[in-house]
Amino acid sequence: MxxxxxxxxxxxxxxxxxxxxxxxxxxxxxxxxxxxxxxxxxxxxxxxxxxxxxxxxFYRGSDFKMQIETILYNENHGFLETIDQVVEMVVRRIHNNRRIYKIVHFEFSNLGRTIDFENYINFKKQNFQILERFIQEGQEAGVFSKNVNIPLIKTTILGSYFNLYYNKKFFQAMHNLQDQFNFEEYVEKELIPHIQQTIKALLTYEV
The missing domain is CATH 1.10.10.60 (Homeodomain-like)
Incomplete structure (x- = not known):
């Protein structure tokens, strides 16, 4: 299209x-x-x-595949550095496009809606498969743990962001984030590094 x-x-x-x-x-x-x-x-x-x-x-999702593939297949970076870049890209993307995610979350759960989400679901499947293959390559290389629940990796990234976003007033009060600029700074300097650390820990943890 x-x-x-x-x-x-x-x-x-x-x-x-x-x-x-x-x-x-x-x-x-x-x-x-x-x-x-x-x-x-x-x-x-x-x-x-x-x-x-x-x-x-379609408009908001069409370039995601290109963005993630550009990061994942950059041979100059190791697996852990690449995962950091993926997390940073995903969090910034959903933060910048949070309006569309808000719309989708509401409409997707509306069973009476006649909107065709098939293309949207296919986009998400394709994007997950790209990330899944990369993690599997990291497992084969001995960098990532063999017992990683791969489907929950992206869920962990998205869930961490949306917990902050949907509880924005609480976090603003807790961390004295007085305006939108402070909130944006918190996302960049606190949330993204925290999620990066969490995802790397999950991917490298051995039971």
Whole structure:
């Protein structure tokens, strides 16, 4: 799916409104008004609000495979250094794109929704398989432990971030993070190094 600049601009507006108001709480009319276009253009490009969300998922997920492969197959770095880079990339990516993750988490659990998540699920499967192969290569090289629960590695990364994100006010109070700048700094200087340390410990731990 190739997207032109006008489509991308519409998707960015829709992402903002979906995140603020929810999918059901956002109308095509609101998106058109915010994007300063007419409703017919949204219908022309996407067909429906549901298809617009599907296009948004594609837009935000399409370059992840390229990013992770660029890191994993850089032969100048060892396995542990590469894992550090993967963690940093994943956490920064979900932090920068947290709006779309918020939308997906809500809509994905809505069993009555008619949105087609098949492509999104396939993206996630492919990305996991790339990481899985890398960890297996690390196991074969004797760097990573043989008894690693590989499916839970990415879960640990995502869960650590979203625990912070969804409890943002608590962490701000606990660590005296007075504004958004302090919170961003905490993610960079505290959360990312902590997750890197945790993942390396899990991958190298021997029972």
């Amino acid at each position: 190739e997207l032109n600049q006008k489509q991308i601009a519409i998707l960015q507006v829709a992402e903002k409104l979906f995140s603020e108001n929810g999918f059901d709480g956002t109308s095509v009319r609101q998106i058109a008004k915010e994007a300063e276009i007419n409703i017919a253009m949204i219908s022309y490009y996407f067909g429906s609000k549901e298809k617009l969300l599907e296009a948004l998922l």
